[in-house]
Amino acid sequence: MTTLIDVVLPDVGDVADVEIVEILVQVGDTISAEQPLLVVESDKATIEIPAPAAAVVQELIVTAGQRVSKGDLLMRTTPADGVAAAPAPLVTPPAAPISSPPFDKGGQGGFLGATGQGGFPAAPAPTAAPASPLAPIEICLPDIGDIKRVPIIEVQIRPGDVVNAEQPLLILETDKTTLEVPTPLAGLVQHVWVQVGDQVGYGDRLLTLLPTATEELPVNSLFAHDDKTLHPPTTAALAGESRKAPVLPRPADLAAIAPGQLPHASPSVRRFARELGVDLTQVTGTGPKSRIVKEDVQTFVKQRLATAAAPAAATSSSATAPTVTSSPVAPVAPASPPFDKGGQGGFAPTLTAADFAKFGPVETQPLARVRRVSGAHLHRSWTTVPHVTQFDAADITDLEAFRTSQQVTAAGVKLTLLPFVLKAVATALARMPLLKASLIDNGEQVVLKQYCHIGVAVDTPNGLVVPVVRDVDHKGLLALATELAALSAKARDGKLAPSDLQGGVFSISSLGGIGGTAFTPIVNAPEVAVLGVSRATTQPVWDATSKQFVPRLQLPLSLSYDHRVVDGADGVRFTTLLTQLLGDMRQLLL
Structure with missing residues (x-):
């Protein structure tokens, strides 16, 4: 009898679930090992799910648009002719309970339990693996x-x-x-x-x-x-x-975890709790094995806010708001409206939805997942990071003359302004490393990073994403231009891998190709600074030597930073240094 093999969703990173955006196979198709089966969309990238082994598709369980999590059943297959069935991870275990044998060192000095003796029968190995007479x-x-x-x-x-x-x-x-x-x-x-x-x-x-x-x-x-x-x-x-x-x-x-030990939560949930000032030891987990999930933290904060607001309403005549000593979250003033996520992933006052149809024709469309996720993150950053924005302008007249002379190199690489900005930022960060730091332990410590990976915001049809250019300080202009072009293409095509979006120490948002004179970019927490670049324009600048105004190309810069880490004086020093480096790129050689 032909063996049916259940293909399930593998681990796709630190995300709760993903959306299926495309199914690439049909019932009856013969597929090869590592052939893409379907495409799923995570927070900021699309991921192809490959076949674990050669097989024939017998049944599709999922449809496009469905949300799935790790371990969910995707399809059922049978082994292709001459190919052994894939072993277990993508095969659902037998329905009957199985007794695991006791652990024994077995003379091998390790925790080895032979599951071939009353446990899982040894699954046939794929052709790529050597045959084994040993038990699992x-x-x-x-x-x-x-x-x-x-x-x-x-x-x-x-x-x-x-x-x-x-x-x-x-x-x-x-x-x-x-x-x-x-x-x-x-x-x-x-x-x-x-x-x-x-x-x-x-x-x-x-x-x-x-x-x-x-x-x-x-x-x-x-x-x-x-x-x-x-x-x-x-x-x-x-x-x-x-x-x-x-x-x-x-x-x-x-058997028991003493108070003060690490709570049962993932790193992303612990980071989210730190941003809100929540002590996870006071939160009850509802996830698998009582693990604390993000929704548990949000529920905890809502309950504390409601607890703080209730006595405030009862004593509204009092000039002093009540203090909730059992909560790490600050008490809410009596007049504060109820708090809700508001669709932004933060705790914002609830807004009443208006009936826009009474004013004229309307059309409702679902917001792209990238916009929903990035919007929630930006909202958290805006509400938790005390922003200050410093404005300046760099004279790039000489730099632009050099760039246009080298706009298309012999290697065919188009040299834009952004690689020059990346190199200048990397040099400035090396001299002022505080602007590539991060706060940890509820703001009690700061992490100074010894590497220089810089995120560059890319506008895509689905929303804003920030792929990361790694080791900017170790690369030349042509290498940076090539890598930027490749990352931008992957971002627009939705092909960015999760690793392409991680590890940044500083971000750059360039709107110069579109227009504008200045803007206030939002810090991409847990980073502490972001640089906004607007369109360069020719401005009259006073020349002390010739005693007259001369036309110079000015590049507007907007530096937003976390005021808990970066003081105003440091912010001004950084933008001043940046304008000097862009004004005379020879300083990068010093």
């Missing part, structure tokens, strides 16, 4: 020191991957650092039991691995734990739980 084993979290539980911030493998010994499997985030967890041996990944945002501790099961036939299990591997007691997992009912990792018992010393 369980890879568990080793001892990582005095830390009880840590969140997973990145999973670097997926079911069906062939891994080498010591290859990183996932990355953990402790209070002050990140740790890579390597595999102790080579093999084929059959199942990944964890996902980004999960909290894991010593002895927790991470993945099921089918070792290669030639691989000898290490005797003294990273997974050796001396004489520490292991606690075996209990039976996990897997029917209908393909999206959840099995619930395993923890070692006795990990």
